[in-house]
Amino acid sequence: MKVRQISVFLENRKGRLYEVCSLLGEAEINIRALTIAETESFGVLRMVVNKPAAAIDLFRKHHITANLTDVVAVEVPDKPGGLAEVLKVLSNENMNVEYMYGFVEKFSEKALLVFRFDDPERACKVLASAGINVVGEKEILSL
Amino acid sequence: MIWNEEIETMPLENLKNLQSERLVNLVHYVYEHSPFYRQKLDETGVSPSDIRGIEDINKLPFTTKLDLRDHYPFGLFSLPRREAVEIHVSSGTTGNPTVVGYTRDDLKLWSEVMARSLCCAGAKPGDLLQNAFGYGLFTGGLGFHYGALAMGLTVIPCSAGQTKRQLKIMQDFKPDILSCTPSYCLYMADEAKEMGLDTRQGSWRIGIFGAEPWSTSMQKEIEEIWNMTATDIYGMSEIIGPGVAQECTYKQGLHLFSDVFYPEVIDPDSDKPVPEGQDGELVITTLTKQAIPLLRYRTRDVVNMTTQPCPCGRTSPRTSKIKGRTDDMIVVRGVNVFPSQIEGVLLGIEGTHPHYQLVIDRQAHKLDEVEILVEVDEKIFSDEMKQMRMLEQKIKKEIEGVLSIGVTVKLVEPKTIQRSEGKASRVVDKRVL
Numbered sequence: 001m002k003v004r005q006i007s008v009f010l011e012n013r014k015g016r017l018y019e020v021c022s023l024l025g026e027a028e029i030n031i032r033a034l035t036i037a038e039t040e041s042f043g044v045l046r047m048v049v050n051k052p053a054a055a056i057d058l059f060r061k062h063h064i065t066a067n068l069t070d071v072v073a074v075e076v077p078d079k080p081g082g083l084a085e086v087l088k089v090l091s092n093e094n095m096n097v098e099y100m101y102g103f104v105e106k107f108s109e110k111a112l113l114v115f116r117f118d119d120p121e122r123a124c125k126v127l128a129s130a131g132i133n134v135v136g137e138k139e140i141l142s143l
Numbered sequence: 144m145i146w147n148e149e150i151e152t153m154p155l156e157n158l159k160n161l162q163s164e165r166l167v168n169l170v171h172y173v174y175e176h177s178p179f180y181r182q183k184l185d186e187t188g189v190s191p192s193d194i195r196g197i198e199d200i201n202k203l204p205f206t207t208k209l210d211l212r213d214h215y216p217f218g219l220f221s222l223p224r225r226e227a228v229e230i231h232v233s234s235g236t237t238g239n240p241t242v243v244g245y246t247r248d249d250l251k252l253w254s255e256v257m258a259r260s261l262c263c264a265g266a267k268p269g270d271l272l273q274n275a276f277g278y279g280l281f282t283g284g285l286g287f288h289y290g291a292l293a294m295g296l297t298v299i300p301c302s303a304g305q306t307k308r309q310l311k312i313m314q315d316f317k318p319d320i321l322s323c324t325p326s327y328c329l330y331m332a333d334e335a336k337e338m339g340l341d342t343r344q345g346s347w348r349i350g351i352f353g354a355e356p357w358s359t360s361m362q363k364e365i366e367e368i369w370n371m372t373a374t375d376i377y378g379m380s381e382i383i384g385p386g387v388a389q390e391c392t393y394k395q396g397l398h399l400f401s402d403v404f405y406p407e408v409i410d411p412d413s414d415k416p417v418p419e420g421q422d423g424e425l426v427i428t429t430l431t432k433q434a435i436p437l438l439r440y441r442t443r444d445v446v447n448m449t450t451q452p453c454p455c456g457r458t459s460p461r462t463s464k465i466k467g468r469t470d471d472m473i474v475v476r477g478v479n480v481f482p483s484q485i486e487g488v489l490l491g492i493e494g495t496h497p498h499y500q501l502v503i504d505r506q507a508h509k510l511d512e513v514e515i516l517v518e519v520d521e522k523i524f525s526d527e528m529k530q531m532r533m534l535e536q537k538i539k540k541e542i543e544g545v546l547s548i549g550v551t552v553k554l555v556e557p558k559t560i561q562r563s564e565g566k567a568s569r570v571v572d573k574r575v576l
Binding site: 010044063 | 519521524525526527531532558
């Protein structure tokens with residue numbers, strides 16, 4: 001039930017994010033979810049796109065450092081305390097969230113979040129057994 | 144004042160006889176005492192009896208920094224280690240540092256050439272010397288110290304750093320002479336201005352600066368700011384430390400003490416001598432050292448030399464300021480840096496071979512700054528920020544450990560480091576030297 005995330009290494013300089021995004025645009029690759037973490041000199045752009053394999057090839061061709069990481073897409077009730085419920089399940093199982101961010105679109109009435117775990121397989125099992133809906137890549141790509 | 148009038152003003156013909164006699168003795172000495180040189184001379188097919196005078200020096204093989212590294216730590220010593228009374232260490236090209244040793248007589252020699260250097264710069268017995276060269280494994284601090292003791296100065300062994308304290312000592316003790324790296328002298332000027340001091344009223348009459356390349360314009364700037372005479376000193380630990388050559392107050396080149404350090408200037412490609420006045424690589428033979436005498440040591444420093452008379456009366460040939468290097472060594476804050484050292488660290492960290500570049504810059508009146516750009520490829524890239532920061536920190540720490548100077552590390556995108564003919568240029572030196 002894992003989803004492939006693309007991570008891209010970017011220097012903190014003007015116009016760089018635009019250049020990367022327009023590369024994707026020209027290749028008709030759609031960004032579904034995105035977040036950036038940064039220091040004063042560089043940043044890491046993480047995103048879920050509709051064509052991950054094509055995106056990686058595209059970046060390699062343009063000498064942009066990128067890799068694929070398995071993340072978990074989780075449906076979270078869109079109400080006060082919704083995220084806390086999910087985090088409680090993880091916390092009870094001693095699962096650490098490296099980072100997380102939200103999808104642009106919703107898959108259902110619920111909010112859709114991306115979670116990065118050390119052990120995504122185990123996270124999927126833990127969440128599923130608690131009745132929390134983990135969304136697979138197929139469904140994400142059809143968004 | 145000339146410290147050793149007899150030697151320093153000796154007619155060149157007599158000097159040549161002295162050098163000849165010393166070279167003949169030296170070759171016999173190393174052949175008897177050093178397994179390294181015995182083998183090297185045998186391989187070259189030169190017997191000590193082939194060397195009859197200084198004109199035969201070009202029959203002898205060269206010695207390189209690589210030889211020192213390959214025989215780490217004491218393999219190039221001509222005497223057992225216990226015969227040495229002091230040991231110094233400087234950075235090597237890769238891996239092992241360069242180790243040199245001194246017998247009691249070697250220390251006497253060092254004191255002698257440093258006493259000559261101090262006098263050459265204008266020092267007089269009784270003057271107060273503020274020695275702000277680092278004391279320790281680096282030869283700068285102790286070399287000046289020994290020379291000062293030998294010629295009768297009062298020495299304040301400040302060592303490098305603690306700038307506020309340096310300035311307080313300058314104000315309170317009124318030292319006549321300052322010795323340090325030229326960039327540290329300018330750095331102190333900035334600090335002094337911030338403290339509201341009038342640098343032109345500073346007590347230093349004479350400055351002796353070295354251990355890093357510096358331009359004549361920087362020399363003029365220092366003289367203007369501090370209202371002093373700034374002179375240039377040359378040396379390296381392999382030969383003795385500071386005290387190989389020193390500028391006199393006429394500033395027409397650095398007098399090289401050729402009665403003990405015999406200089407040649409050669410074309411680094413053909414290994415043949417270049418005509419007087421032409422640029423070439425300085426090669427030095429230590430004529431009288433005991434612990435680690437060196438035959439024809441390739442300094443990799445590019446200079447030119449003159450034997451024209453100097454108004455000061457010293458007859459020894461004079462070298463120009465260092466005009467460059469024949470290898471990729473750079474000197475930062477008095478520390479020798481080889482790009483190969485950075486390469487070794489990066490290789491050790493991730494087992495990969497990322498492209499990197501050293502950028503050295505010197506803002507006006509500031510110390511040299513070293514920035515190391517490392518291209519992030521897929522092997523070292525992680526989506527996790529903490530991994531990336533750890534990588535950055537690890538590279539920084541390990542490089543600082545190897546170079547013993549502070550650096551900043553910047554992770555950059557692939558292909559951002561300029562490549563010429565497919566090869567990345569490893570060093571960008573933005574300093575105006």
